[in-house]
Amino acid sequence: xxxxxxxxxxxxxxxxxxxxIDYKAAWDFQEKVFxxxxxxxxRNRDLPEDENxxxxxxxxxxxxxxxxxxxxxxxxEHLLVDEIMLKEKQATYYExxxxxxxxxxxPGQLVVYPVLDLENxxxxxxxxxxxxxxxxxxxxxxYGIYGDRIEGLTGVWIGKGTSNPRKICAxxxxxxxxVTMHGLALNVNTDLLYFNNIIPCGxxxxxxxxxxxxxxxxxxxxxxxxxxxxxxxxxxxxxxF
Numbered sequence: 001x002x003x004x005x006x007x008x009x010x011x012x013x014x015x016x017x018x019x020x021i022d023y024k025a026a027w028d029f030q031e032k033v034f035x036x037x038x039x040x041x042x043r044n045r046d047l048p049e050d051e052n053x054x055x056x057x058x059x060x061x062x063x064x065x066x067x068x069x070x071x072x073x074x075x076x077e078h079l080l081v082d083e084i085m086l087k088e089k090q091a092t093y094y095e096x097x098x099x100x101x102x103x104x105x106x107p108g109q110l111v112v113y114p115v116l117d118l119e120n121x122x123x124x125x126x127x128x129x130x131x132x133x134x135x136x137x138x139x140x141x142x143y144g145i146y147g148d149r150i151e152g153l154t155g156v157w158i159g160k161g162t163s164n165p166r167k168i169c170a171x172x173x174x175x176x177x178x179v180t181m182h183g184l185a186l187n188v189n190t191d192l193l194y195f196n197n198i199i200p201c202g203x204x205x206x207x208x209x210x211x212x213x214x215x216x217x218x219x220x221x222x223x224x225x226x227x228x229x230x231x232x233x234x235x236x237x238x239x240x241f
Contacts, residue, residue, distance in 0.1 A: 003119030003178065010054035010120050012241040015229055018062035023069065023094060023105060026062055026113070033058055033115045034181045041117065041177055055117040055179075057241075059232065061225050062113070064105040066091035068198060071172050074101035078199040089197070098182035100154070100172035102198045108189035108210075110225055114232070118178040121236055125175060129154060132184055135231040136169045139186070142227055145214050156186075158209055166209035186228065187211065188219050 003009065018026060037055050044052040068079055068091060079093065079102055086093055091106075105111060118128060130149075136156045137147040147168060148160040156169035169186045187210035195208045211219050233239065 003121065003123045004054075008052055008054050010057065010117075011236075011238050013057040013059055013116070013233065013236075013238045014241045015059045015061075017225070018060055020063045020065065020107065023064045023067040023092065026060070026064065026111075027094070027096065030060065030113055030115055030181045034176075034179055037115065037117055037179045038177055041119075041179070055120065057117060057120060057238070058113075058115040059229060060113040060115065061229065062111050063107055063109060063221070064111060066104075066106045066194060068093045068102060068104055069098075070095045070102045071098045071100035072096075073099060078102040079197070080199070081197045085197070089194070091194070091197075096182075098172040098174045100170075103170045103172065103185065104194050104198060105185055106190060106194055108187075108191060108212075108221070110186045110188050110221055110228065111183070112186075112228065112232070113183040114180055116180050116236075118175070118180060121238075123178055125173075128180065129171060129173065131235045132171060132232070133169075135228060135235050136184065136186055138231045138235075139224065139228040140168065140211060143211060143215070143219070143224075145211060155184075157206075158214060164207060166207040168209050168211070168214070186224070187213075188221055188224050 040055050133149055133156050140147050147156040150157050150160055154171050155167050157165050158168050159165045169184055171184045173180055173182050189212045190210045
C-alpha cells in the first residue's frame with residue numbers, strides 16, 4: 001500500500017531542535033502534535049476527496065535529563081533500582097505508550113522523535129524502522145564506526161557476529177492511523193553507567209555502547225544531530241519545510 005494519492009502526499013518536514021528538555025515535557029509536546037495530525041486525517045475522511053488537504057510531518061531532536069522509560073511490552077522488574085535510588089541518581093521513571101521494553105535517556109545521547117504521517121511516504125512500519133536504522137548506520141559510519149542490524153532485534157548494533165555484540169542505538173515507536181511518535185536514541189557521549197540500573201530493552205546477554213566508548217573521542221552532539229537529520233531526510237525523500 002502506498003498511502004495517499006500523489007497530489008496529497010506532503011513530503012516536507014518541519015525540523016525542530018528542542019535542546020535539553022524534560023522527558024515528560026517532550027512526550028506531552030509529541031502527543032499534542034500527534035493528535036493534531038490525527039485530527040487532520042479524521043477531518044479529511046469526512047470531507048469530499050477534492051477538499052482534502054495534506055498533513056504535516058515533524059522531526060524533533062533533543063537530549064533528556066536522566067530518565068528511564070518502560071514501553072508497553074516491558075517488565076517493571078527490568079528496572080533494577082527503587083525510587084530512593086532513582087532520586088539519588090537524579091533520574092526519573094515513566095511507563096509510556098511506545099513499543100519495546102525499558103531504556104535509558106540522558107545527557108550526551110541524541111534522541112530523535114519523528115512525528116510523521118507515513119501515508120505521505122509509504123504504509124509499512126517494518127520499512128519505517130529499517131530506514132531509521134539505516135540513517136543511524138550511515139551517521140555513525142561517517143565517523144568510521146561500523147554499525148549493523150541483528151536479526152530479530154530492533155536498533156543498531158556494533159560487533160555483530162562477535163562474542164560481544166553491543167547496542168549503540170535503541171528504538172521504540174508508536175503508530176496510529178499511520179501517524180508515528182517516539183523514535184530512536186543514539187548513544188553519542190552517553191554515560192553508560194546508567195544502563196547498569198536496567199536490563200536494557202529486556203535483553204540480558206548483550207551490552208550497550210556509545211560512539212565515545214567505541215572510539216575514545218567526544219563528539220559534538222549538534223554535528224552528529226545534523227548528519228543524522230540529513231540522512232533521515234534523504235532516505236525518506238523528505239525536504240525541510
